[in-house]
Amino acid sequence: MISVASLSKRFKLYQSPADRLKEIVLRRSFHESKVALEDISFVVESGSTLGIIGQNGAGKSTLLKILNGVLLPDTGVVDVGGRVAGLLELGTGFNMELTGLSNVYTNGMLLGMERGEIDAKLPAILEFSELASVISHPLKTYSSGMVMRLAFSVAMYAEPECFLIDEALSVGDAHFQQKCIRRIKQHKEQGGSIIFVSHDMNAVKVLCDEVIMLDHGKVVMQGSPEDAVNHYNYMISTLDDDGETVKKDADAPTAFGEFSARVRRVSVLGSDTGTQVISAGSPAEIQILVEGAQAVRDINVGILIRNTFGQDIYGTATWKHGEKVDLATGESWLFSFFMDMNLGIGKYTVSVALSAGDNHLESCLEWRDHAASFEVISGRRDEFVGMCRLQPRIVTKKLGDIGVS
Amino acid sequence: MNLTIELTKRDFAERFSGSSLGVSWLVLAPVVNIFIYIVVFSELIGARIPGVESTLGYGVYLVSGLLPWVAFSNTVSRMSTVYVDKRHLISKIRLDLKSFPVFVVLSETVVFLFSCVVFLAFLLYFDFEMSRQMIWFPVIYVLQQFFAFGLGFLLAIFHVFLRDLKEFVSVSLQLWFWLTPIVYTFDILPDYASDVLHMNPAYLFIGAYHNIFVFDSAPALDSLLLLFVIGLSLILAGFFLCSKLERDIRDFL
Numbered sequence: 241m242i243s244v245a246s247l248s249k250r251f252k253l254y255q256s257p258a259d260r261l262k263e264i265v266l267r268r269s270f271h272e273s274k275v276a277l278e279d280i281s282f283v284v285e286s287g288s289t290l291g292i293i294g295q296n297g298a299g300k301s302t303l304l305k306i307l308n309g310v311l312l313p314d315t316g317v318v319d320v321g322g323r324v325a326g327l328l329e330l331g332t333g334f335n336m337e338l339t340g341l342s343n344v345y346t347n348g349m350l351l352g353m354e355r356g357e358i359d360a361k362l363p364a365i366l367e368f369s370e371l372a373s374v375i376s377h378p379l380k381t382y383s384s385g386m387v388m389r390l391a392f393s394v395a396m397y398a399e400p401e402c403f404l405i406d407e408a409l410s411v412g413d414a415h416f417q418q419k420c421i422r423r424i425k426q427h428k429e430q431g432g433s434i435i436f437v438s439h440d441m442n443a444v445k446v447l448c449d450e451v452i453m454l455d456h457g458k459v460v461m462q463g464s465p466e467d468a469v470n471h472y473n474y475m476i477s478t479l480d481d482d483g484e485t486v487k488k489d490a491d492a493p494t495a496f497g498e499f500s501a502r503v504r505r506v507s508v509l510g511s512d513t514g515t516q517v518i519s520a521g522s523p524a525e526i527q528i529l530v531e532g533a534q535a536v537r538d539i540n541v542g543i544l545i546r547n548t549f550g551q552d553i554y555g556t557a558t559w560k561h562g563e564k565v566d567l568a569t570g571e572s573w574l575f576s577f578f579m580d581m582n583l584g585i586g587k588y589t590v591s592v593a594l595s596a597g598d599n600h601l602e603s604c605l606e607w608r609d610h611a612a613s614f615e616v617i618s619g620r621r622d623e624f625v626g627m628c629r630l631q632p633r634i635v636t637k638k639l640g641d642i643g644v645s
Numbered sequence: 646m647n648l649t650i651e652l653t654k655r656d657f658a659e660r661f662s663g664s665s666l667g668v669s670w671l672v673l674a675p676v677v678n679i680f681i682y683i684v685v686f687s688e689l690i691g692a693r694i695p696g697v698e699s700t701l702g703y704g705v706y707l708v709s710g711l712l713p714w715v716a717f718s719n720t721v722s723r724m725s726t727v728y729v730d731k732r733h734l735i736s737k738i739r740l741d742l743k744s745f746p747v748f749v750v751l752s753e754t755v756v757f758l759f760s761c762v763v764f765l766a767f768l769l770y771f772d773f774e775m776s777r778q779m780i781w782f783p784v785i786y787v788l789q790q791f792f793a794f795g796l797g798f799l800l801a802i803f804h805v806f807l808r809d810l811k812e813f814v815s816v817s818l819q820l821w822f823w824l825t826p827i828v829y830t831f832d833i834l835p836d837y838a839s840d841v842l843h844m845n846p847a848y849l850f851i852g853a854y855h856n857i858f859v860f861d862s863a864p865a866l867d868s869l870l871l872l873f874v875i876g877l878s879l880i881l882a883g884f885f886l887c888s889k890l891e892r893d894i895r896d897f898l
Contacts, residue, residue: 257806309739312892337662
């Protein structure tokens with residue numbers, strides 16, 4: 241179990257390190273303070289995973305470093321109750337001139353293992369790393385991927401009470417990554433705890449039991465992964481709004497048509513998040529605001545969802561659903577498409593078409609590519625792979641014995 | 646402790662990695678040096694020490710002061726930059742700032758022991774009459790390194806805040822070497838200089854080595870005691886300062 245109580249840390253910013261000595265001698269302040277962490281408290285029970293999210297500079301790394309014992313807090317109590325190993329210190333002390341084996345020993349001891357312990361675990365470490373055949377070669381002959389694998393393997397077998405994991409996990413090939421995640425899950429089942437820092441909201445949702453979100457060194461939200469991730473996405477999107485996305489709409493380089501009616505605004509909102517980040521399978525709304533420059537009879541509003549490879553994933557139009565609207569000059573209408581976002585994890589764009597009649601090729605009022613974008617992240621409900629969520633009904637039935645004894 | 650030994654080993658591995666003669670340099674280098682000092686200085690040039698009969702006298706005088714001085718000065722200079730040199734470790738894993746630098750002392754001691762073995766071999770080869778007082782040798786060395794650790798420890802803490810300390814230390818050690826009677830003898834100095842020299846802490850152990858190797862007399866016990874007291878005070882001061890400044894040291898690295 242890890243407990244942290246009212247932890248605070250400020251960094252003193254000096255012009256030069258020598259100013260710190262001047263301070264001691266002259267008893268005057270020569271620094272500016274920057275708050276890195278303020279009044280942080282949390283508890284991670286054995287066998288559970290705490291996620292820490294937040295933007296760059298929110299204090300995540302500082303917190304990890306304090307938990308790891310590399311930095312000391314100004315105030316507050318940190319009780320890690322045993323060996324803490326981070327995947328932050330992957331490959332600490334690796335020397336490229338020395339052999340893989342000798343690096344395993346040094347690195348292992350730096351992670352807090354005894355020599356005898358490493359002797360005992362060596363076969364397992366080598367097997368995990370899949371590097372047994374080259375372990376007596378100098379590290380400089382390894383590819384960078386192999387070095388990472390060796391580093392991970394040692395860390396995985398350090399068997400700490402608590403693993404501190406940051407983005408490091410996102411490097412390396414997929415096969416090896418899976419292996420590491422399996423090993424970490426095992427560690428968790430055996431009662432170890434994990435603190436996981438990431439920008440990858442999918443990973444946070446999948447791995448964590450509880451999440452705290454940091455902003456400017458303070459805990460701004462603490463709760464279930466779903467809530468925290470939604471909160472995070474909301475915060476990110478508010479930042480985006482006064483930045484790039486608005487400008488992109490205004491430029492609208494990809495729009496064409498007669499423009500007798502105009503698409504004024506397109507937005508995609510997940511109903512659970514209120515942002516354009518939507519959990520797979522959860523309800524969402526695509527809103528299109530249309531203004532009539534001239535009167536248009538029987539206007540048809542179509543949408544087309546594409547993935548990042550530009551493949552058409554799904555398209556439909558109001559006319560096909562029997563919605564008929566006559567648009568008068570100067571009128572503005574809001575068209576909302578409500579749907580469950582049964583799509584695979586990934587980023588998507590929405591293109592919008594306004595036409596009169598059922599085919600926009602006859603009279604295209606406006607065709608706007610990439611009018612909006614959204615992202616689908618994994619939901620916690622039913623995990624699936626692939627591009628769409630088909631929601632199967634599963635029935636099992638025993639047919640009898642086939643008589644093999 | 647385990648970690649200190651591992652760091653010491655690692656220190657050697659790094660020193661000799663990639664060199665084809667490897668650890669044999671630990672023997673080869675002192676062989677060449679000691680050969681020059683003993684054979685060239687004593688036998689060929691014929692330098693003599695007043696009051697010592699043996700032709701080897703000056704050579705032994707020189708080597709018995711020089712070898713410990715090299716160990717001392719290497720320990721101090723490497724200790725003084727240890728935090729900055731090992732920042733890649735300190736900033737990543739939990740290391741005890743007070744104890745892990747001991748590996749520098751151990752590592753330099755191993756180098757020293759190799760040179761001592763070579764020195765001893767020379768002495769035996771030349772049939773040098775060895776004094777019984779030489780049993781003091783390990784005691785003096787331990788006290789000397791105790792002092793070196795204390796001094797280096799303090800300097801290491803300051804070095805984090807004052808990076809030019811490194812240059813200062815290397816220049817000072819040069820100066821200190823010439824202010825200590827290693828190459829020359831105490832007797833050639835004018836009176837005012839010898840008064841000042843008594844305040845030189847390095848003379849406390851260099852003088853003791855000279856006593857046991859060359860002058861066949863026991864080291865001055867009050868010198869050794871004083872050396873111990875100075876070493877202890879430095880270490881205590883270092884511990885105090887390190888506890889006070891540990892947070893800042895870690896922040897700056």
